Structure formats: structure tokens, C-alpha cells
Amino acid sequence: MRIMKFWVVFLVLPGAALAALTNAERKSQFERAMASIIAATTPALRTPREVLVKDYVACKPNKGQAVELVGASYFRSCEHEDASVTGDRSLEACQLRYGKPCALIAVNEEIVVEGELASKDMSRLHYAGKYxxxxxxxxxxxxxxxxxxxxxxxxxxxxxxxxxxxGKLFISAGDPSLGDAQAAALAKCNSDPARNGRDGGCFVYAVNNDVVIGERRMQPK
Incomplete structure (x- = not known):
């Protein structure tokens, strides 16, 4: 119920009061609401909640913040082209990173929690058909x-x-063997200079035209 309280305080302001808030005041309210949810949901954290909030605020829109509740592990996903797809993509990113379904906390500067945080298993992380x-x-x-x-x-x-x-994809084709193709695609992905090793390693998504993302393979097979 504490989480519901934080959500109500932030979002259910009278229309006139909400309109009167400056951008700085809105941002401050959002940051306090997110920090409160993090503190209530995952009180024991390796990363201080102030850092999590600061990093999320610095993330370019459209953006989403998700959490893997079992391990108290947070993941933010940034720079999506439309807010309507950002929530699901953030949940997919979090689940791919940590291997368990995640719960969504925010999209852009809006808290989306209604009541207790609930994890959502994302179906595309289990797809196992043809490309x-x-x-x-x-x-x-x-x-x-x-x-x-x-x-x-x-x-x-x-x-x-x-x-x-x-959400970065890397492809290798025409290699001597399937093992070589997987190794080459993973090497390109893991050496991506834009990411510089942040947020964990890469996964094999497809081998030839067979999707294997559900196997969560980080090494060639």
C-alpha cells in the first residue's frame, strides 16, 4: 500500500495545481516519487537510490525504468521513438539483462505503478520459431x-x-561454420564502442534463421 500512496501523491494532484507546477517542480516531484518507490520496494541496494534516480533522469526520452524484483536489479532503457512502446521495450530489456521478468516503474517522467509492483513476463523473450x-x-x-x-x-x-x-543487433554471415558465425556476431556486439561494456554482455539471438533467444546463450554453441 505504501507504493500506491506514492503514486497517488505524485499523479493525482488537482488539475489547477498540476498546471501551476513549473518544470523544475514537476521534475522534483517525480524524483521524490521514484526514490520513495525504490526505497519501499528494494530497501537493500548495491547502488544508492539517488544514483538510480539521477541516472534515469539523465537518460534521454522516450525512456523507461524497470526493476527485477527478486535480485533488486534496475534497468533503464532510453531513446525510444514513441512513449507508447517504451514500457514494453524497457521490460524486455530488463528481462533480457537479468533473466527474470521485471516490473515497470516509470515511462518518461510519469510513474506508472498502480498499487504493488508486479512483474510481467515478456513473450518475445521466449520466441523460438523462424526469424x-x-x-x-x-x-x-x-x-x-x-x-x-x-x-x-x-x-x-x-x-x-x-x-x-x-536493443542493439549485430550480424555475421557467410562464416566458415555456425560456431564461427555466433562467435563473430557476439564479438561485434560485446566490443561495441558506443556501449563500452556497460550493462552486461550480449546474447545469441538467431543461428541461421532459427531464433534461440530463449536459451540465453552468451557463448557460441
Whole structure:
């Protein structure tokens, strides 16, 4: 019930009072609400909650904050093209990173918690069919529109695709063997200079045209 209280205090302000708030005041209220939810939900943390809130606020919109409740592990996902898809993508990213379903706390500067935090298992993390662009989790529209992603099912085998919880995809095709293709895709992903090793390692998403993301493989097979 404490979490519900925080949500009500932040979101259910009278319309006139909400309109009267400056951007700085709105931001301050949001930060206090998020810090309160973190403190109530995961009181024992390796990372101070003030740092978690600060890092989330610094994240560019559209953005979402999720938490894996069993391990008290937080994950933020940033720079999505539309707020309407950000919540699910943040949950997918968190689940891929930590291996368990996560709960969503915020999208942009809005607390989305209603009552007790509840984890949501994301179906695309369990997909095990043939390569299907619509089944790839987390990725932004700009990645989905890349020619190599659009045409992955048509390129030369052996081939493999690797994915990181940031929603970044890396492909290797025409390698000597399937093991080589997986190793090459993972190496590209794990050496991504934009990420510089942050937020864990990469996973094999597909081997040839078979999606294997549910196996959570971080090494070639």
C-alpha cells in the first residue's frame, strides 16, 4: 500500500495545481516519487537510490525504468521513438539483462505503478520459431529498418545474430561454420564502442534463421 500512496501523491494532484507546477517542480516531484518507490520496494541496494534516480533522469526520452524484483536489479532503457512502446521495450530489456521478468516503474517522467509492483513476463523473450522481424524484442524503429536486419533471413549461411539489452543487433554471415558465425556476431556486439561494456554482455539471438533467444546463450554453441 505504501507504493500506491506514492503514486497517488505524485499523479493525482488537482488539475489547477498540476498546471501551476513549473518544470523544475514537476521534475522534483517525480524524483521524490521514484526514490520513495525504490526505497519501499528494494530497501537493500548495491547502488544508492539517488544514483538510480539521477541516472534515469539523465537518460534521454522516450525512456523507461524497470526493476527485477527478486535480485533488486534496475534497468533503464532510453531513446525510444514513441512513449507508447517504451514500457514494453524497457521490460524486455530488463528481462533480457537479468533473466527474470521485471516490473515497470516509470515511462518518461510519469510513474506508472498502480498499487504493488508486479512483474510481467515478456513473450518475445521466449520466441523460438523462424526469424520474424516482428518478434525481435527491445529494438528501435531505426534498427528494425536497417537493410541487414530486414533481409537477415535471406543472407548467406552460416550466419548468426547477437542482441544486447540496449536493443542493439549485430550480424555475421557467410562464416566458415555456425560456431564461427555466433562467435563473430557476439564479438561485434560485446566490443561495441558506443556501449563500452556497460550493462552486461550480449546474447545469441538467431543461428541461421532459427531464433534461440530463449536459451540465453552468451557463448557460441
Amino acid at each position: 520474424d522481424l516482428s518478434q525481435i524484442p527491445i529494438i528501435r524503429q531505426i534498427t528494425r529498418q536497417r537493410a541487414d536486419v530486414q533481409n537477415y533471413d535471406k543472407v548467406m549461411e552460416p550466419k548468426a545474430m547477437a542482441i544486447h539489452p540496449w
